[in-house]
Amino acid sequence: MSTTQQSPTAAGSGASATEAFRASKERRGGANVDPERVSAVVAAILQGVHSAIREHNVTYPEFQAAKAWLMEVGETGEWPLFMDVFIEHVVEEVTSEQQQGTKGTIEGPYYLPDQARLESTCQLPRRDDEKGTPLVLEGQVRDIDGTPLAGAEVDIWHADDDGYYSGFAPQVPEGNLRGVVVTDNDGRFAIGTIQPAPYQIPTDGPTGKLIEAAGWHPWRPAHLHIMVRAEGHRTITTQLYFAGGEWLDSDVAEAVKPELVLEPQDDGSGTRRATYDFELEPA
Template identity: 75%
Template sequence: MTAVQDSPTARGAGANASANFKAASTASAADLADTPPERVAAIVTAVLKGVHEAIKEYDVNYAEFNAAKAWLMEVGEGGEWPLFMDVFVEHAVEEQVASSQKGTKGSILGPYYQPDQVKLGATCKLPRRDDEVGTPLVLEGQVRDIDGTPLAGSEVDIWHADSDGYYSGFAPHVPDGNLRGVVVTDEEGRFAIDTIQPAPYMIPHDGPTGQLIEASGWHPWRPAHLHIQVRAEGHRTVTTQLYFAGGEYLDSDVAEATKPELVLDPQDDGTGVRRSTYDFELERG
């Protein structure tokens, strides 16, 4: 990544991610109202049991316990819970939910989603700066029901980092809406999206989440990927990420969100444009 002076801070990214989450979701603690108390108690007990067992297994002392308390407070005060949860927890929830679903493999939403982006035609060019740098990339494909029926008018909501690893809405030097759009498929459910290939990026690591990563001897990198959410009336929404064959960090993603089924292998078409095809299958629901 370049232009370090323009890197988003963990606090700033956390604030944006929190605002976007609240705008896109009605989720709250009140959602537990329909969950039986026995289920809440069982889940909380299991989580606490795991913590208690780790304390016993590793003979945790008071200095380490107090450091953990201070770290948890810093995560909350810095607004980093969306970042922490999306990087370290969401992939496990996504895998569990996906185990009972059919259709295209999903992946995590991540903290950089922004709702209500510009709608584009089936064959389109994602909004970008006039001087946008990066290898041209065209992603084309079809959205279908799992029985093979094309889903006309379905939406392919796509967003990704630029060639330096920065997301619009989170990096101060990148214009709002850059490399984001909602593509509406044609009468055969097809789409062709003209964009650029993104770069790997570091999750914001100047806050407590980064401190945890550094203290654990991990790296803060995610492999290059396209975020995609596919929606069609009467069907289950698929949220996923598409990666690139041979990409750096593909086998060591800090968010543990990569899957073999989601790896593209774009090929140069002879004009300097890399092209790849990926079809999406949505389950009725």
């Protein structure tokens, strides 16, 4: 079993996640939500909270502790972290019920846009002394009717061998293990990188305090984040995991799906290779 790692501070990660989310919101545009929809959803959330208070006989000291915790989450910028770890997977499940193509899962709080554009066969940017087992992910992007999608973008990012993400850990260079890979004329790609490590979400902030108080663990299994885009098609956001990896059956973010588990094979040179194809439905 993995031991607790020295993590970047929750405040630092929270601030970076908040900044990234705000930039992403500006780029994607805000959603126009009907007031009746807002009323229905918010009323249902409040009813759920009220029911929990009644069912568990919540006391005033517990209520005040909850208020203090909510304030701390906001002050440390941890709302993106908390929402993405504990809530996003349900939103994704509901959304995916009406979608076709490759299985999606959560985006998580560590996405950063505008990374280096790379050719279809490439190596992700990395340090000269990057630790970790070499890994090659190759595959094809195609329409759900089987037509290859030339020029599709495979936007990939992941943690390093110590479980840290560039842009969210001060010791990791900007853009490390991130890139936007453009598929060739047959929609194919081959991405050289290293196999990431499992990581724990920051535990020194309010999210970590909640996890500790509840007796949960803070670990996510090793995974690759991938966002696949092609003109005229719905973007797929997903994660690919590794068979036999730690925490695969108890992901704190509950984002693992059987269809997303890779089984890399050693090619005899010490490099592990895995194949995964993506199918995109029309937008």
